[in-house]
Amino acid sequence: MLKLPSVPGATPPRPGTPAAEPKTKLDNAAEAATAALGWLDERTALSGTARFVMFRKVPKGTNWFYTLGTSTMFAFMSQVITGVILAMFYDPSPNRAYESMRYINNDVWAGQFVHGMHRWGATVMVIFIFLHMGRTFFFGAYKYPRELNWVIGVLLVLLVMIMAFTGYLLPWDQRAYWATAVGVNIFASAPIAGPYLGDFLRAGPDFGATTLSRFYSIHMLVLPGLIMGLIGAHLYLVIKHGTTAPPWVTAELDEELRSEEV
Amino acid sequence: MTGLANGGGGIAIGMIAVPALGFALAPNLDKKPLAWEAVGTPEEFSQDTYVSRTITLTPGAGETGKSTVYMRARNAEIDKEPVDDYNQFIAISTRCMHLGCPVRYVDASERFICPCHGGVYDFLGQVQGGPPVRPLDRFYTRIKDGLVEVGPRFSVNSELKRFSPRDPAQDLDGIGQYLFPSRPTIRKLPGT
Numbered sequence: 001m002l003k004l005p006s007v008p009g010a011t012p013p014r015p016g017t018p019a020a021e022p023k024t025k026l027d028n029a030a031e032a033a034t035a036a037l038g039w040l041d042e043r044t045a046l047s048g049t050a051r052f053v054m055f056r057k058v059p060k061g062t063n064w065f066y067t068l069g070t071s072t073m074f075a076f077m078s079q080v081i082t083g084v085i086l087a088m089f090y091d092p093s094p095n096r097a098y099e100s101m102r103y104i105n106n107d108v109w110a111g112q113f114v115h116g117m118h119r120w121g122a123t124v125m126v127i128f129i130f131l132h133m134g135r136t137f138f139f140g141a142y143k144y145p146r147e148l149n150w151v152i153g154v155l156l157v158l159l160v161m162i163m164a165f166t167g168y169l170l171p172w173d174q175r176a177y178w179a180t181a182v183g184v185n186i187f188a189s190a191p192i193a194g195p196y197l198g199d200f201l202r203a204g205p206d207f208g209a210t211t212l213s214r215f216y217s218i219h220m221l222v223l224p225g226l227i228m229g230l231i232g233a234h235l236y237l238v239i240k241h242g243t244t245a246p247p248w249v250t251a252e253l254d255e256e257l258r259s260e261e262v
Numbered sequence: 263m264t265g266l267a268n269g270g271g272g273i274a275i276g277m278i279a280v281p282a283l284g285f286a287l288a289p290n291l292d293k294k295p296l297a298w299e300a301v302g303t304p305e306e307f308s309q310d311t312y313v314s315r316t317i318t319l320t321p322g323a324g325e326t327g328k329s330t331v332y333m334r335a336r337n338a339e340i341d342k343e344p345v346d347d348y349n350q351f352i353a354i355s356t357r358c359m360h361l362g363c364p365v366r367y368v369d370a371s372e373r374f375i376c377p378c379h380g381g382v383y384d385f386l387g388q389v390q391g392g393p394p395v396r397p398l399d400r401f402y403t404r405i406k407d408g409l410v411e412v413g414p415r416f417s418v419n420s421e422l423k424r425f426s427p428r429d430p431a432q433d434l435d436g437i438g439q440y441l442f443p444s445r446p447t448i449r450k451l452p453g454t
C-alpha cells in the first residue's frame with residue numbers, strides 16, 4: 001500500500017484534551033479553516049484524492065525538464081484567462097474586428113498588455129509543448145505503459161497548432177488576412193478532400209462575413225473545450241502511472257533478492 | 263427495455279448531431295447566386311494594357327468582400343481562345359495560383375508579379391516562373407446596356423481552357439482536374 005503523508009493540521013484536536021495555552025486568534029482561525037475543510041471532506045471524501053494527486057512519489061533523477069509539461073499547462077491557463085478578457089471587447093464581424101482590436105490596444109485600460117500576453121503567450125505555449133514533447137521522447141517516457149499518453153499528447157499538439165492557426169486570423173489586419181488565405185489554400189491543396197476542406201474552413205468559396213465568426217468559434221469554444229478535456233485525460237494517466245525515471249537512472253539490484261532467485 | 267433506452271439515446275444524440283453538423287457544413291452546399299457587376303464603358307479598356315477595377319466577391323463583408331480585377335479588351339492577335347459572348351473583355355483575377363496572395367500587374371514588364379513567393383505570370387496570366395500551378399483565374403465579362411459587366415469566376419488550365427472555379431494550388435492539367443474536384447455550388451456557365 002502506498003503510504004501517504006497526512007496533511008498538516010487536518011485532524012482536529014480530540015475533544016477533552018486540556019488546552020495547554022490560551023488560544024490565540026491565529027489558533028481560532030486555523031480551527032475554523034480546519035472545521036470548514038473537515039465539513040467538506042466528510043461530504044466529498046476529497047482529501048484522499050487530493051493527497052494522492054499532490055504527494056506523489058517521483059523517481060530518482062527527476063529534474064527541471066520534468067516541469068515542461070506543467071509549464072505548458074500554465075501557458076494554456078494564461079491563454080484561457082487573457083482570452084476570456086479579450087473576448088469581452090473583441091467583435092468577430094468583418095467590419096468591426098479590426099476596429100475592436102484597435103480599441104483594445106489603444107483605449108482599454110491595460111488592453112495592449114493583455115493582448116500582448118495572449119499573443120506572446122501563444123508562441124510560448126507552442127515552444128513549451130514541443131520542448132515537453134522532446135523531453136518525453138528523449139527520456140523514453142512514451143514507452144509501455146505510457147503509449148496512450150503519447151497519443152493523447154499528439155492530439156494535443158495538433159489541437160494547439162489549429163488553435164494558433166485560427167487565432168492568427170482574428171486581428172483581421174492585412175497580415176492576418178493574407179496569412180490565413182494562404183493557410184486555407186494549403187489545406188485546400190490536398191487531393192480529393194482538399195477542396196471541400198477549404199470551403200468548410202472559409203464557410204464558402206471566398207473569405208466572407210462568416211469566415212471570421214467560424215474561426216472565432218473554433219478558436220474560443222471548440223478547441224479550448226477539447227484541449228481541457230484531453231489535458232484532464234493526460235494528467236489522469238500521468239498520476240495513474242507516475243512519471244518515468246530518466247534513462248540514466250537504473251534500478252539498484254538487491255543482492256539478497258538475487259541470491260534467493262537462484 | 264434496454265434496446266428502447268439505447269434507441270432513445272441514439273435518437274436524442276442524432277437530433278443534436280444532425281442539425282449541428284448540417285449547420286457547420288451548409289456553406290459547402292449553398293449555391294452562390296450569379297452576380298454581374300458593371301465596371302465601366304467599353305472605351306475605358308484598351309487592348310494592350312490592363313486597368314484595375316474593384317468588384318465585390320462576397321456581398322455583406324464590407325471592404326473584405328471586395329477584390330481587384332485587371333481588365334483589358336480582347337486582342338485577337340494574342341487571345342487565341344474561341345470568341346464567345348463572355349470574352350470580349352478579359353478580366354484577370356488577382357488571386358495567385360500558388361497559394362492565393364494578391365498579384366499585381368507591372369506595366370513596365372507586362373507581367374503579373376506575386377509578392378509572397380515570387381510567382382510570375384505573363385501578359386495572358388500564364389505561369390512564367392515561381393511556384394504557381396496554373397494560369398491566373400478569370401471572370402466572365404459581357405456587355406449589357408452599353409456597359410462592361412464582370413460576372414462569375416472561372417479557372418483555366420495551361421491552354422486557357424475554361425474550368426469550374428478551383429482554389430489556388432489545384433493543378434488542372436492531366437489528372438489534376440480529377441484530383442481536385444470542382445465544388446457543387448459554383449460551376450462555369452453552361453456551354454462555355
Ligand code: HEM
Pocket residue numbers: 065066067068069070072073076129132133135136141142146149150151152153154156157227231234238241242243244245
Ligand atoms: C497542452 C499540452 C500538454 C500539457 C498541458 C501536458 C502536461 C503534462 C504534464 C504536467 C506531465 C507530467 C510530467 C511532465 O511535466 O513532464 C505530462 C507528462 C507526459 N506528457 Fe504531456 N502535456 C501536454 C502535451 C504533450 C505532448 C504534445 C506529448 C507528446 C506527444 C506529451 C506526452 C507526455 C508523456 C508521454 C508524459 C509522461 C511523462 C513521464 O511519464 O515521464 N504531452 N504532460
Ligand code: FES
Pocket residue numbers: 358359360361362363376377378379380381392393394
Ligand atoms: S502565393 Fe503567389 S507565389 Fe506563393
